[in-house]
Amino acid sequence: MTLGxxxxxxxxxxxxxxxxxxxxxxxxxxxxxxxxxxxxxSTFAIGPQPGPDRGLPRAENPYANDKTVxxxxxxxxxxxxxxxxHGDHAGGGMGPSLRDSLWRYGGDAPSIFASIxxxxxxxxxxxxxxxxxxQIWRVVxxxxxxxxxxxxxxxx
Ligand code: HEC
Numbered sequence: 001m002t003l004g005x006x007x008x009x010x011x012x013x014x015x016x017x018x019x020x021x022x023x024x025x026x027x028x029x030x031x032x033x034x035x036x037x038x039x040x041x042s043t044f045a046i047g048p049q050p051g052p053d054r055g056l057p058r059a060e061n062p063y064a065n066d067k068t069v070x071x072x073x074x075x076x077x078x079x080x081x082x083x084x085x086h087g088d089h090a091g092g093g094m095g096p097s098l099r100d101s102l103w104r105y106g107g108d109a110p111s112i113f114a115s116i117x118x119x120x121x122x123x124x125x126x127x128x129x130x131x132x133x134x135q136i137w138r139v140v141x142x143x144x145x146x147x148x149x150x151x152x153x154x155x156x
Pocket of ligand 1: 077083087122123139
């Protein structure tokens with residue numbers, strides 16, 4: 001092999017190595033960005049979904065119609081200071097009323113769960129990383145009992 005040939009081979013090898021390294025670097029960067037943007041605690045779809053209706057799984061309230069968790073939901077509502085923004089009996093304050101029949105983001109159980117779990121844009125904190133899912137469902141069940149005869153500790 002002449003010196004020129006050796007040089008050419010070395011250059012080619014370096015170029016190949018650089019290419020492999022850059023591909024590896026790009027891949028790892030992509031993965032990082034994807035995981036930073038993803039919300040691992042979100043389990044159901046929010047907003048319009050692209051493509052045909054694939055029947056995405058709906059979150060089910062494990063305590064639907066379970067009146068035994070209502071008092072605990074009420075306790076947690078005060079404990080986590082939801083009442084600080086939404087009012088003692090959820091009648092509204094800095095945050096909107098959760099007692100009235102108006103919902104900005106939906107009053108069904110999965111929507112209320114999503115509001116609490118993921119937060120909402122105009123000032124509702126995301127609690128999903130702070131509160132166990134089980135407790136969020138208890139609070140959801142309590143909120144859905146407001147203004148019904150089952151409401152624990154109703155306002156006088
Ligand atoms: C720092 C104040 C603050 C705290 C604390 C807070 N919220 Fe909120 N919450 C808000 C605001 C403000 C909104 C309205 C957000 C919007 O319109 O985008 C909201 C919205 C909501 C909604 C959606 C209401 C609708 O009309 O769709 C629910 C449900 C809710 N909060 C429940 C809770 C629960 C349960 C807790 C306690 C775990 C809590 N919030 C704690 C400020 C707060």
